[in-house]
Amino acid sequence: MYSFLEVHNRRNTRSVKWDALNEVFQAKDVLPMWVADMDFKAPEAVNEALINRAKHGIYGYTIIDDDIKSAIVQWLQKRHNWKIESDWLSFSPGVVTSLHMAIQAFTDPGDRVLIQTPVYTPFYKVIESHGREIVKCPLIQKDNTYTIDFAAMEEKLQHVRAFILCSPHNPVGRVWTKEELEKMAALCLKHKVTIISDEIHSDLVFSNFQHIPIASLSKEISAATITCMAPSKTFNLAGLQASYIVTENKEKQTKLEAYFQKQGISGLNTMGNTAIEAAYRHGEEWLNELLRVIESHKNYVTKRLEEETEELKVISAEGTYLLWIDCSRLGLTSEELKAFMINEAKIGLNAGVAYGEEAAQFMRMNIACPRATIEEGVNRIIEAVKKRKS
Template identity: 40%
Template sequence: MKYNFDEIIDRRGTESVKWDAVNERWGRSDLLPMWVADMDFRTPPFVLNALKKRLEHEVLGYTFACDAWYTSIIEWLKQRHDWNVSREMLTFMPGIVRGLAFAIQCFTEKGDKVMVMPPVYHPFFLVTEKNKRKVVYSPLMLRDSQFYIDFERFRRDVQGCKLLILSNPHNPGGRVWTSEELKQIAEICKENGTLVISDEIHADLTLPSHRHNTFACVSETARMNSLVFMSPSKAFNMPGLASSYCIVENPEIRCQFQEYMEASEFNEGHLFAYLSVAAAYSNGTEWLDQALSYIQDNIDFTDRYLREHMPAISMIRPQASYLIFLDCRKLGLNQEELVSLFVEGAHLALNDGTIFGKEGEGFMRLNVACPRSVLEKALKQLEQAL
């Protein structure tokens, strides 16, 4: 089946954070939203059909994880990531960020240190702070328009940290960490008694020519000292269903986390949480491959447009995901002026780079998971503003 990613779908009036919260966030409604990390593409028909079919039965009673939830995840991880997992390794979570909060509460105490590597997805440090833990920042290095880990600094900073929250692939930079980099992280963390939480929600959005490396698969050390968080929500555009899962290979760590989750029934999903995952993973290969091809074309289009029309703005080319970190430092603007250029001048709603940490100063995050015509319109508005 050929899917149409050029279709314009009006999302206004659906309580969409991306579209309907613009006025609340920016105080105006004339901005083209290119910020929140969901797609403007139609959620795949096989997911919607599974939900519609369930609604044909007119009793919405209590539910539990169907066998297809387990088997679809197991088969998907094997086929897509060459990872052999078993049923008992899987724990349902009502979202990745909530899962981070649960893990922080489960494995640390108030005042404990938790390390993050900015610029990085801001809930990593916000959730840590709100749970009364101390955030340790170990910044990434930007070299040749890609982010790299400063392992000398990493080794110093991780000392005394109970947890490392790893963005794998990286958000907002779109970096796919190599197996060697992940092995080194695993060894250093093991030496320091630091448990690794690997957020791999963007794993299935790894773009052609790159290969995602699951943290738990790179070495025995990584396998026995990690929790891996995954979800089909980003790849299949269904984050509103809040259906994620955790994979833990180490039996002791797994038992501790599952007991914590079960104590408050955090591991219980809602009616559609299980059905949607099974539908996405059982039927999604062709749709996802086409979506990734379209996203890659949008990334290439953005790169060409910037080079030809706005050379003062460059981009960190993502190796995974539809999020582009725009490097605007050559414009010579402070962050307030930069945000004003995008909002007041270009009438665009993007993520301010500094929300990912002070290392994001001079950057803006652009979401290109939209029809090409919308992306072209946004870039033209930015060009005119410049």
């Protein structure tokens, strides 16, 4: 019903992924499979809604009305079994912006903030740029997946003000179970730690797994949690700068919104508003097909890399469209590994070391692209590995 096979030319569209290759990789001939946006068109219903809005031709100040809010409320109920009220919603240009505001609202300069490494790279800057201190609780890599060191987490939570949760986790691909979420939440409640939950990948979960918003577990947990979400990863809308925050605790919500006002941030742009409603009202069938496509890509990449090389191991992914590849058997340093992928494989991936020093021999691969691109990328990697051995 939906075509995810077509290869679209994204060059010269001011695309970060395709038009910033020279700045990022110091090379123009790499195949970009890095930054987390898709090489697929957004759902046609979204494109039609944007075109129809543009035809009106007037772009004055805009509001976020009940239609937009109800679309979000209904989406969270249907996809994640999370019943929220529309007045819990606040709006932001992006999840990273929301994280910056939350850190300022709920911690003070000098406070410590916990993260589970390796983790999404902006988490580091979000903490340090505001004069807060990073406290790392590294995930445990075991049996081709990652788990949480709860003993270490409890020890560290005694000395922090906030915990930034990545759920589903980027880059390791974990979709946290109810039991894991309950344990993390219980520890945060015990030590009076605010939970700031980045759930931007919540809709991108593979079959046999289910995303559970941590705030949905109980009213007590909800009162301690700020949940940051968006349709941007789900429907490839990042450039429209539209996200939202769910906060049941009215005192916390008021404090958070005050920090947005201090930065002059209020509301979203006209096209972002239009896209949120259209995506959540009409994008579900498109998303279901996308998930089947991405899961087939995951299985294809995993099978080929593991059958045709001895050096590369794909960590088992439960969600997101980002594969976490263990390249340690290549025996390269982080800089050598990055150079190998750029200069020999001619592929642009995210270097694992950016997510944490413990991931120096990993690479992150974006598989949200047509099968032809996937096949080309895998062929380049395998050929480069084999050539290096010969």
